[in-house]
Amino acid sequence: MFDNVTPLHHVDETSVTFKTEDGAELVGRLYRPDVPPVAAVVMNSATGVFQTFYTHFARWLAAERGIACLTYDYRDTGRSWSGPLRASRADMSDWGIRDQVAARRAMLRAVPDTPLWVVGHSLGAMLLPNQLETDSIERVIGVATGMVHHSDHPWPYRALAMNFWFTIGPLATAICGFLPGKRLGFGEDLPGGVFWQWRKWCTSRAFNASDIGPRLPAPNWTSDAQVRLHAFTDDDLIPVHCVERLAQNYAGNAEVVRIDPEDHGLDSVGHLSVFSRRNRALWPVLLEG
Numbered sequence: 001m002f003d004n005v006t007p008l009h010h011v012d013e014t015s016v017t018f019k020t021e022d023g024a025e026l027v028g029r030l031y032r033p034d035v036p037p038v039a040a041v042v043m044n045s046a047t048g049v050f051q052t053f054y055t056h057f058a059r060w061l062a063a064e065r066g067i068a069c070l071t072y073d074y075r076d077t078g079r080s081w082s083g084p085l086r087a088s089r090a091d092m093s094d095w096g097i098r099d100q101v102a103a104r105r106a107m108l109r110a111v112p113d114t115p116l117w118v119v120g121h122s123l124g125a126m127l128l129p130n131q132l133e134t135d136s137i138e139r140v141i142g143v144a145t146g147m148v149h150h151s152d153h154p155w156p157y158r159a160l161a162m163n164f165w166f167t168i169g170p171l172a173t174a175i176c177g178f179l180p181g182k183r184l185g186f187g188e189d190l191p192g193g194v195f196w197q198w199r200k201w202c203t204s205r206a207f208n209a210s211d212i213g214p215r216l217p218a219p220n221w222t223s224d225a226q227v228r229l230h231a232f233t234d235d236d237l238i239p240v241h242c243v244e245r246l247a248q249n250y251a252g253n254a255e256v257v258r259i260d261p262e263d264h265g266l267d268s269v270g271h272l273s274v275f276s277r278r279n280r281a282l283w284p285v286l287l288e289g
Helices: 049-067 092-110 155-177 191-204 241-251 277-286
Strands: 013-017 025-033 039-044 068-074 116-121 137-143 226-232 253-260
Touching: 013 049, 013 092, 025 049, 039 049, 039 092, 049 068, 049 277, 068 092, 092 116, 092 191, 092 226, 137 241, 155 191, 226 241, 241 253
Parallel strands: 039 068, 039 116, 116 137, 137 226, 226 253
Antiparallel strands: 013 025, 025 068
């Protein structure tokens, strides 16, 4: 599991279930070292990425760094799936506000009196400034997260994105009642409401400003947490300047860390692969600071 490296700690893995304030039931997995953890990490997933994608990273945190980690799936996906996606009423605000807050509450109950950290991949740190109850967070480790408009993507990826937002994505979602991501080669299947709101944000110069209201609070970052947002030079989905744009929502308290994979002996990282075991050389880099 750790490529012939002897883990420092045995890892206890348990399934956990918790509810959001509006009644959605989420299922996660808690990874704990066999010593009192030095920190408790909530792993907020990217859009269309299930918690199992982060399993090896979570085990590494617990075994090699003595850090407890909670992974979980957003409502109506993965292990939190509750019925046909066509019937799901979930949107991106649910995932990025209500589900993420519920996960932090669950971690505070499961591992109390321990510094609370958030590792947010893409969507996972995008809406933290819009959330309530952020004062309990001591560290934010953002990974490939930012506010992006389709014109921000470099070519030729921009052509793929425009096809997704303006042709194949809307057509497939309208026909199926959900985004058939697996069949389209765009990750996991997503509730229709998530796709439409995601599309709205990524095709608007103002991103999510038009949805600010009761369901999506305005950014109001007051936490004293250390915030580091990691941007990868080969990430065509969220380029570095999009990460810098998001940093402004952290009230000037976010440090943007620019990472060139070649500086770490890696061929590529892109948007997703930092959590792949082949890129595990970057895992300690994420914890620096």
